[in-house]
Amino acid sequence: MKEKIVIALGGNALQSGKGEATAEAQLAVVRRTCEHIAQISERGYEIAVVHGNGPQVGRIVMASEAAKDVTPAMPFDVCGAMSQGYIGYHIQQCLKYALNKTNRNIPVVTVATQMIVEEIDPAFKNPTKPIGPFYSEAEAKALEEEKGYIMKEDAGRGYRRVVASPLPRKIVEIDAVKQLWDHAIVITCGGGGIPVIERPDGTLEGTAAVIDKDFAAELLAEQVDADVLMILTEVEKVAINFNKPNQQDLENISLAEAAQYMEEGHFAAGSMLPKVEAAMKFVRAFPQKKAIITSLDKAVEALEGKTGTVLTFN
Numbered sequence: 001m002k003e004k005i006v007i008a009l010g011g012n013a014l015q016s017g018k019g020e021a022t023a024e025a026q027l028a029v030v031r032r033t034c035e036h037i038a039q040i041s042e043r044g045y046e047i048a049v050v051h052g053n054g055p056q057v058g059r060i061v062m063a064s065e066a067a068k069d070v071t072p073a074m075p076f077d078v079c080g081a082m083s084q085g086y087i088g089y090h091i092q093q094c095l096k097y098a099l100n101k102t103n104r105n106i107p108v109v110t111v112a113t114q115m116i117v118e119e120i121d122p123a124f125k126n127p128t129k130p131i132g133p134f135y136s137e138a139e140a141k142a143l144e145e146e147k148g149y150i151m152k153e154d155a156g157r158g159y160r161r162v163v164a165s166p167l168p169r170k171i172v173e174i175d176a177v178k179q180l181w182d183h184a185i186v187i188t189c190g191g192g193g194i195p196v197i198e199r200p201d202g203t204l205e206g207t208a209a210v211i212d213k214d215f216a217a218e219l220l221a222e223q224v225d226a227d228v229l230m231i232l233t234e235v236e237k238v239a240i241n242f243n244k245p246n247q248q249d250l251e252n253i254s255l256a257e258a259a260q261y262m263e264e265g266h267f268a269a270g271s272m273l274p275k276v277e278a279a280m281k282f283v284r285a286f287p288q289k290k291a292i293i294t295s296l297d298k299a300v301e302a303l304e305g306k307t308g309t310v311l312t313f314n
């Protein structure tokens with residue numbers, strides 16, 4: 001039986017390091033990303049793809065607000081849905097092309113995916129998720145005053161707007177994803193899913209937030225009984241003492257070791273921490289399975305056990 005893998009794509013899979021925001025720039029990066037995903041598919045894995053959307057949804061919100069004199073501004077959840085649509089479209093187009101090059105006619109489909117979050121999630125009172133472009137400190141202060149945004153420094157890279165990032169609780173379209181699984185590569189839970197709150201009468205209501213895509217990918221991996229949760233980012237391995245002279249890259253780590261390093265503060269909040277937390281949650285739920293954190297270009301090698309940080313229960 002083919003192994004199932006849920007792949008979470010980090011920011012560098014969608015945008016160049018310079019963060020150029022045009023659709024053309026994104027398409028060029030996605031083209032390269034999809035070559036790697038096609039290679040994974042070629043190795044015989046069944047795949048679902050989850051992608052981030054922080055920069056994209058931030059820019060859609062900005063564009064929508066800037067155009068409000070011409071056309072009504074879109075609510076935040078709708079902007080999230082738009083980001084799923086255009087990122088999914090780019091991945092569909094490029095992945096299909098990459099698969100066809102190896103004569104593998106596998107359908108690729110994006111599911112606009114809603115994710116139930118809890119209205120009482122404390123994240124709504126403590127926004128942490130960076131979205132949109134980077135700003136200088138002075139620009140950030142001006143935006144706080146002008147627009148009431150909450151701006152925070154993002155891992156030494158500049159200031160960004162932050163929004164609430166509640167935990168994903170339930171994938172609304174999970175039955176559709178499961179049915180599609182045997183027939184297609186499914187792009188789902190994009191941007192962590194469109195955050196919705198379930199009312200007592202069963203209706204769903206979109207809310208202003210951006211869910212962490214690594215946590216969403218983990219939930220998906222649990223729900224589809226995936227064999228591997230693979231989180232792809234910029235670094236080949238997770239490290240302790242990251243960016244310090246005594247940095248040490250981690251290869252195979254147990255749940256207990258990961259917990260200890262986390263406790264010691266080795267993983268930066270908002271960047272590596274959610275990835276390690278998602279990986280830990282997956283192996284806690286499925287002690288026989290593994291989570292891999294590595295870079296896009298090392299994904300195939302990591303699946304062959306040659307590199308990456310591999311987290312297992314023991």
Ligand SMILES: Nc1ncnc2c1ncn2[C@@H]1O[C@H](COP(=O)(O)OP(=O)(O)O)[C@@H](O)[C@H]1O
Pocket residue numbers: 009010011012052232233234235237238239240241242266267268270271272273
């Ligand atoms: N302990 C660590 N080990 C490795 N990378 C780390 C660590 N702490 C922080 N990082 C940084 O976190 C980044 C990944 O987070 P981020 O860029 O936010 O993710 P994404 O790939 O999902 O966009 C890495 O590229 C690295 O710069």
Ligand SMILES: NC(=O)OP(=O)(O)O
Pocket residue numbers: 010011051052053054055130190191192210211212213214
């Ligand atoms: N939604 C989400 O996690 O996006 P980023 O990966 O771009 O932060």
